[in-house]
Amino acid sequence: MTAENDDACFIDTRTQPDPKTLAIRALNDSLRKTGSGGKVLITNGVLGLGTDFAAAVLKATQDFENFSDDNDPWGEHDCACMLVMHHRVMWKIDYYDREGRYLSEDPASNKLTLRVLTIMLGSEY
Numbered sequence: 001m002t003a004e005n006d007d008a009c010f011i012d013t014r015t016q017p018d019p020k021t022l023a024i025r026a027l028n029d030s031l032r033k034t035g036s037g038g039k040v041l042i043t044n045g046v047l048g049l050g051t052d053f054a055a056a057v058l059k060a061t062q063d064f065e066n067f068s069d070d071n072d073p074w075g076e077h078d079c080a081c082m083l084v085m086h087h088r089v090m091w092k093i094d095y096y097d098r099e100g101r102y103l104s105e106d107p108a109s110n111k112l113t114l115r116v117l118t119i120m121l122g123s124e125y
Contacts, residue, residue, distance in 0.1 A: 017075045020108045021074065021075050021076060023108040023109075024076045024078075024107050024108050025075060025076050025077045027107075027108070027110055027113075027115065028076055028077045028078050028093050028115065029077050031093065031115050031117050032061060032062060032064070032077070032091070032093070032117055033062050034062075037110055037115060038093075038110075038114060038115030038116055038117060039114065039115070039116045039117070040117045040119070041116060041117065041118045041119065042054060042057070042058070042119045042120075043118070043119065043120040043121065043124050045120060045121040045123065045124045046089070046119060046120060046121055049087065049121075053084070053085055053087070056084050056085055057084050057089050057119060058119070060082050060084045060089070061082075061089075061091050061117075061119055064080055064082060064091075066080070067080070076093075076107075077093075078092065078093040079091065079092045079093065081122060087121060087122075088121065088122030088123070089119065089120070089121060089122065090119075090120055090121070090122050090124075090125055091117060091118065091119045091120070092117070092118050092120075093115055093116065093117050093118075094115070094116045094118070095107040095113050095114075095115060096113070096114045096115075096116060097112065097113070097114065098111075098112065098113070098114050099114075100114050100116070
């Protein structure tokens with residue numbers, strides 16, 4: 001027996017994220033936009049292109065809102081690629097335990113998670 005409407009079981013996570021995903025997203029956005037709630041690392045490749053470039057990259061990371069299914073399939077706002085001053089830049093947020101040794105058991109909790117935002121040139125990935 002086949003279903004008459006294959007879309008009947010499809011849940012669009014882009015429009016109906018679960019509460020845990022919303023919590024992770026809010027914590028990630030807070031770190032990315034304010035620098036609080038974790039650590040922010042900027043690679044030597046970015047810094048090596050000068051302070052004006054590094055400042056532009058940091059501002060572009062803070063202001064980034066162009067999330068899509070392609071760059072944010074889980075809806076967590078945890079990674080993106082951008083073009084800044086003709087350079088491909090990538091940023092990524094990883095979730096570790098509070099000591100930074102292992103992966104976090106629950107990225108939705110800042111009590112259990114150390115967030116690390118790494119901002120790098122695309123060529124450094």
